[in-house]
Amino acid sequence: MTSSARQTILSRLRERTSQPASQPPDFRVMNTRRWSLEDGIERFIAQQASVHGDVQRVHEPDLATAVLSRLHQAGAHRVLIAPSQGLRDALVTRAQNIDFQGYDQKVEAWQSELFHQTDAAITSCHAGLADTGSLVVIPSPEEPRLMTLAPPLHIAILPVSRLFSSWYQLITEEDWTGPMPTNTLLISGPSKTADIEQTLVYGAHGPKALTVFLVDGI
Amino acid sequence: MPQTLQQSHNSAINFQPQVKSALANTQLRGNFDRAMTGLMHKRTMAFADWDLEALRDLGQAIRQQSLRQLPDLLEQLERQCQANGIQVHWARDGDEACQVVTEICQQRQAKTVIKGKSMVTEEMELNAHLEQRGYTVLESDLGEYIVQMAKETPSHIIMPAIHKNTAEIAELMHTMTGVEQREDAHYLTDQARQQLREKFMQADVGISGVNFAVADSGTLCLVENEGNGRLTTTTPPCHIAVTGIEKVVPSLTDVAPLLSLLTRSATGQSITTYVNMISRPRQPDEKDGPEAVHLVLVDNGRSDIYQDEELAETLQCIRCGACMNHCPVYTRIGGHAYGTTYPGPIGQVLMPQLLGLEQTPDFASASSLCGSCGEVCPVRIPLPSLLLRLRREAVDGDRTRASTVPGHGSKRSNLESLIWAVWRLVHRRPGLYRLTTRLASQLRALSPKRLGGWTRYRSAPKLAKTTLHSAMNNRSKRQQP
Numbered sequence: 088m089t090s091s092a093r094q095t096i097l098s099r100l101r102e103r104t105s106q107p108a109s110q111p112p113d114f115r116v117m118n119t120r121r122w123s124l125e126d127g128i129e130r131f132i133a134q135q136a137s138v139h140g141d142v143q144r145v146h147e148p149d150l151a152t153a154v155l156s157r158l159h160q161a162g163a164h165r166v167l168i169a170p171s172q173g174l175r176d177a178l179v180t181r182a183q184n185i186d187f188q189g190y191d192q193k194v195e196a197w198q199s200e201l202f203h204q205t206d207a208a209i210t211s212c213h214a215g216l217a218d219t220g221s222l223v224v225i226p227s228p229e230e231p232r233l234m235t236l237a238p239p240l241h242i243a244i245l246p247v248s249r250l251f252s253s254w255y256q257l258i259t260e261e262d263w264t265g266p267m268p269t270n271t272l273l274i275s276g277p278s279k280t281a282d283i284e285q286t287l288v289y290g291a292h293g294p295k296a297l298t299v300f301l302v303d304g305i
Numbered sequence: 306m307p308q309t310l311q312q313s314h315n316s317a318i319n320f321q322p323q324v325k326s327a328l329a330n331t332q333l334r335g336n337f338d339r340a341m342t343g344l345m346h347k348r349t350m351a352f353a354d355w356d357l358e359a360l361r362d363l364g365q366a367i368r369q370q371s372l373r374q375l376p377d378l379l380e381q382l383e384r385q386c387q388a389n390g391i392q393v394h395w396a397r398d399g400d401e402a403c404q405v406v407t408e409i410c411q412q413r414q415a416k417t418v419i420k421g422k423s424m425v426t427e428e429m430e431l432n433a434h435l436e437q438r439g440y441t442v443l444e445s446d447l448g449e450y451i452v453q454m455a456k457e458t459p460s461h462i463i464m465p466a467i468h469k470n471t472a473e474i475a476e477l478m479h480t481m482t483g484v485e486q487r488e489d490a491h492y493l494t495d496q497a498r499q500q501l502r503e504k505f506m507q508a509d510v511g512i513s514g515v516n517f518a519v520a521d522s523g524t525l526c527l528v529e530n531e532g533n534g535r536l537t538t539t540t541p542p543c544h545i546a547v548t549g550i551e552k553v554v555p556s557l558t559d560v561a562p563l564l565s566l567l568t569r570s571a572t573g574q575s576i577t578t579y580v581n582m583i584s585r586p587r588q589p590d591e592k593d594g595p596e597a598v599h600l601v602l603v604d605n606g607r608s609d610i611y612q613d614e615e616l617a618e619t620l621q622c623i624r625c626g627a628c629m630n631h632c633p634v635y636t637r638i639g640g641h642a643y644g645t646t647y648p649g650p651i652g653q654v655l656m657p658q659l660l661g662l663e664q665t666p667d668f669a670s671a672s673s674l675c676g677s678c679g680e681v682c683p684v685r686i687p688l689p690s691l692l693l694r695l696r697r698e699a700v701d702g703d704r705t706r707a708s709t710v711p712g713h714g715s716k717r718s719n720l721e722s723l724i725w726a727v728w729r730l731v732h733r734r735p736g737l738y739r740l741t742t743r744l745a746s747q748l749r750a751l752s753p754k755r756l757g758g759w760t761r762y763r764s765a766p767k768l769a770k771t772t773l774h775s776a777m778n779n780r781s782k783r784q785q786p
Contacts, residue, residue, distance in 0.1 A: 092604075093383075093395040096550065099608040100376040107614045109369035116359040117562055134575065194540075194593035198506050219576035231592045232539045236532055255561040263557045266389070267522045269588055270539075273580035278532035281572075282448035282464060284471045285340055286490035291447060292498055292505075293532025293578070 117255040120218045127217035127250055128301065134220025138276030139289050140297045144247075147304035151177035154209065154242060157298050158185060161240050163206035169229035172209065173305075174244065190231050201233060207240035213271075215245045215301070218253040221275040222299065225268050232270050241277070241294040246305045316644030317656060317665040324671075327642040333468055337639045340467050344630040347573025348681070355565075364566045365685040367559045368621035375611065378520040378553045379602065385523030389585040391598045399429030402603045406431060406512065406545055407438055409599055413543050415440065415509035421529070421537035422446040423514025424462050424624060425549050425603055428646045428659075431512070443504050445533040447497055454481045460640030462647060463571050463626040468639050501533070511537035511595065515548035516623070517563060518600070519582075521556045525600065527581040528567065530574075535581050544595040546583070550602050551620040557582075563623055566683035570625040606659040613709040615694060619654050621684045628678035628688060634671055643668075650678035654691045662699045662712035669695035742772040 122130055132142040145153045151174055158166060163185060168175050170189045179187050190208075194201065210230045214223040222243050226232040235241050251257040254273065278293030289295060316323065327333060352360075371378060383393045396402035402425075410418065418440050420426065432442045432453070444453040448465035452458065455477055459465030466474065471488045479486035484496045513534055517526040525546050527534045538544045554560060568574045587594035611617050629635040629649025640648035645656040645665070653668040662669075669692050678688040698708060699716035706713070731741050749768040756765050771779075 090395075092397045092401060095397055096395055096602070096604045096608055097376050097379065099604075100379075100550075100611055103612050103614075103617075105614055106373055107369070107617070109373065110362070110366045112363055112366040112370060112559070113359075114363060114558075114562070116356050116363055117565075119356065138574075138578065190592060192592065198540075202502055202506065221576055221580075226591075228590045228592060231594070232535070233593045236535050236539065253561075254564070255558070258557055258561055264521055266385075267524050267557075267582060267584040269583075269585045269591060269594060271524075271582040271584070272535075273576065274578065275576045276578050278530065278578050280447045280494055280531045282446070282451065282466055282531075283474050283490040283493055284336070284469070285343060285464075285467075286471070288491050288494040290498065291494060291531035291533065292445070292501065292536055 114255075117253070120253045120255065122217050122252050124247075124250070127252055128247065130217040131215055131220050131250060131301070134217070135276060135297075135299060136220075138220065139279070140220065140276040140299060142299045142301055144301045144303070147302055150174060150244070150300060150302055151181060153300060154178065154244075155182055155185075157242060158182070158207060161207060161296070163240060165204055165206050167205055167208040167234055167238065169210070171229055172211065172244075174209070178209075189229070190234055194231070194233060202237050205238040207242060208234040208238045209242045209244065210234055212243050212245045212249065212299075214257055215250045215299070216252070216254050216257065216273070217250060219273075219275055221254065221273045223254075223257065224272040224274055226270050226272070227268075235272065235274060236293045239290070239295045241274075241297045243274075243297065243299045245299055245301050247301055247303050248305070250301075317660065317668060319644060320642065320665075320667040320671065323642040323644055324638050327638040332470070333639050334637060336468055336470055337636055340464070341630050341636040344573065348570060348627060348630070349573075351569035351573040351575060355569075360562060360566060361683055361685055363562045364623075364683050365621065367554065367563060368623070368684045369618075371554045371559070372551065372611070372617060372620055374555070375550070375553070378555060379550060381520040382518055382523060382553050383602075385520065386600055387523075389523045391523060391525075391585060391600050394599060394601045396601055396603045396605075398605050399603070400434075402429050402547065402601055402605070403431055403434040405601050406547070407435065409543070409545055410435070410440060410510055413509060413597075415543070417441040417443070417504070417508045418510045418512055419504055419508035419537055419541060420444050420446075420449070421511070421513035421527070421534040422449055422465070423512065423547055424459075424646065425514055425605075426512065426547050427459065428605060429547075429603065431547070443501075443508070445501055445505070445531075445537055446529075447494060447531060447533070450497055450501070451477065454478070458641070458646075460648070461626060461629065462624055468641065505536045505540045508537075508541040510543045510545060511539075511541040512545045512547060513537050515546050515552055515600075516567070517560045518548055518553045519555075519557050519560060520553055522584060524557065524582050524584045526560055526564075527583070528564065528577050528579070529581070530578040532579060535579055538581065538583055539594055542595055543597045543599070544583070544586075545599045545601060547601045547603060550604055550607050551622075563684075567623050567625050570627040570681065570683040609709050610655075610658050616658060616691065616709060618686050619651075619658065619691065621686050622651055622655070623684060624651075625683055627681045627683065631677040631681045633673065633675060633677070650688045650692070651686070654686075654688055654695065657695055657699075657712070658710055660711075661715075662695065662710060663715035664712065666699070666716060669693075669699060739772075739774065742774070746770060746772055 278291040280291040451466040460468040586598040635649040657665040698713040701714040
């Protein structure tokens with residue numbers, strides 16, 4: 088069925104003989120969205136704030152302390168963090184009352200625990216985007232997809248050096264044509280909905296809070 | 306009255322009575338008026354620091370270029386998806402697409418299906434199809450969840466439950482799920498979150514739509530705020546993405562500007578919480594994500610629309626809903642009065658082409674042609690001109706003429722044709738014209754006082770005592786020395 092459907096659809100589309108005239112795309116307007124580093128940082132923080140995202144700018148030596156204080160503030164006991172995350176050892180040695188775990192087994196083995204008993208996840212980011220205040224997150228075997236979705240608090244570590252002006256700048260500079268990773272995400276703030284009479288509510292189906300540590304010196 | 310699913314297939318034929326009852330519903334009108342006014346303002350603010358006209362030019366150019374290469378891009382998308390491990394299916398119409406989905410569910414021995422928001426699955430009435438075959442189907446977008454509980458259809462393509470206020474939703478959720486009847490959006494959202502979390506974990510199949518399908522990487526882009534789309538496409542072991550064939554673009558570079566236009570035009574957000582780009586099923590070393598990903602490419606009338614150069618512009622649509630948010634007609638009658646999957650200006654242009662002009666007889670004329678829809682469309686679909694084109698198609702005299710619009714000529718009336726034939730005859734002969742107008746002004750006392758709908762709110766037009774010609778003649782005589 089589907090192969091004859093394919094044939095029918097493609098040949099019907101190719102029946103059109105005349106091709107309407109149209110202008111080739113002119114992408115210059117996308118390049119007007121550029122900011123200097125300091126302006127970009129300011130914009131990133133403001134844009135995240137406008138969608139309930141919390142950005143804290145810290146120097147690398149103070150990062151572990153800042154993350155711990157955020158975890159304590161949230162009352163987190165069980166926290167996901169990749170074993171390779173540089174921050175992990177510093178956190179483990181300094182917070183005996185928090186259980187730091189890797190997402191080290193297939194989701195099927197511990198789905199209910201992941202959804203119900205995990206308080207926070209700490210992940211790295213591929214990049215940050217000043218224009219829209221977005222994180223670019225590429226899930227990996229160590230930092231799987233549900234890490235940034237199931238726990239109520241998502242903590243993201245973003246080096247200042249990975250801040251770009253816009254998604255368009257990132258895509259063109261890194262040449263995102265051709266094959267892509269299994270999953271790539273742009274994340275801007277915690278999950279939200281306004282489906283009940285346009286009342287904005289944070290914490291729809293994903294995290295209820297997002298804190299970004301914008302780190303100088305890594 | 307909001308329509309129920311049974312009536313939903315197409316009640317555009319009952320547009321006029323539906324409009325009447327919508328106009329009489331002050332609650333509904335209040336809900337829409339507040340929502341649309343807010344959305345228009347938010348859109349304006351969101352584009353304040355952009356060169357909007359240049360961005361719209363770019364959006365239009367990208368969509369037109371993509372459509373020009375549509376068959377090639379679809380083949381490239383298929384190749385690339387297959388190379389990535391995504392299984393690609395094609396469906397000529399909604400029924401065939403429903404069958405494809407059902408077969409996948411059967412093969413997986415699935416029982417429960419969870420859905421992210423998708424207008425194309427509304428178009429093909431997938432939920433009813435699956436439910437008839439014994440599957441449990443649950444909508445996970447909060448608005449869709451509410452609409453499904455009420456056994457209704459979405460009244461807006463972006464905000465499906467916009468026709469309901471908090472009190473109505475509180476009562477509905479209380480009756481259907483037993484939660485406290487509290488008029489508190491935070492409480493209700495949190496209850497829905499808890500109810501649905503369990504369902505996500507139990508579902509065998511997740512079904513989503515697609516906002517942009519990227520040909521050169523085989524990537525499916527999904528745009529959303531709630532995270533339900535990500536859960537739908539991550540948690541169940543099988544993900545089926547369903548999309549209209551027109552949604553394909555060459556590369557991710559093209560998605561960036563379209564995304565800037567989409568979210569700002571739709572809800573005035575500079576970006577949604579999530580932009581989810583899916584390029585392959587779970588790989589052996591990965592710990593979550595579906596083991597199988599399917600893409601269903603649905604034609605359902607699109608390749609016919611594609612044949613007509615002018616009407617093919619309908620396919621540029623990126624489904625932002627800005628045309629309805631800015632439409633004075635939509636704002637007053639709401640989405641259900643249209644009685645079709647897509648309401649508002651884009652619905653008035655698209656649905657007659659999908660269902661036939663005879664099924665949607667009032668759609669092309671239910672517009673004041675104020676032009677707002679065309680002015681806000683992020684990809685510059687000339688909606689007012691397309692409405693005019695459909696008006697012409699509806700009264701086309703040659704029903705045998707090949708037209709991509711089904712039902713063309715269905716509104717042609719013999720009386721109207723006769724009137725225009727007489728008009729033409731009279732206006733081509735100056736002597737006859739003078740005679741007729743003189744005669745008509747002498748018989749002006751006999752002109753009808755009632756002219757159907759026109760005279761319900763206006764007085765009937767009456768011819769002047771003297772014709773313009775004779776008035777001018779008299780004036781030039783007086784001015785001569």
